[in-house]
Amino acid sequence: MATESTPRTRKAGAFDIRLIIALLTGVYGIVLTIMGAAFTDDADMTKAAGVNINLWAGIALLIFTALFVLWAVLRPIRVPEEPTDVPNEPTDGTTAE
Incomplete structure (x- = not known):
């Protein structure tokens, strides 16, 4: 009886583009909020x-x-994890003979 294993995955973490966008907009948001609250005149x-x-x-x-x-x-x-137990595959793009 053959069972198919589901591919193992891991979270993207710091490489998630949504977190990078959030960091940038957060910095701009903080700067604008401070400028608007403290440095806006009539x-x-x-x-x-x-x-x-x-x-x-x-x-x-x-x-x-x-x-x-x-x-x-x-x-x-x-993100799918790369298998770590690949038997003797060349990494230069050639095929094993």
Whole structure:
């Protein structure tokens, strides 16, 4: 009786593109939130029609970042593991005789 084994997988971890995107948007979100909260004056508010656009864009980016991290944690990318017990296969692309 032959049984087919399911291929072993592992999580992509730090190589998951969603975490890289979350890192970048998180940094921009933090910078914009700080700029909007601490360094926005009345002249900037007047230019933006009375809206603190840096603050709102920073908060939106932080929410986006949280959603991406949540997505990556709840639905991790699975990468098939390479078999380690391959018998004498050449690595230079030639065939064994």
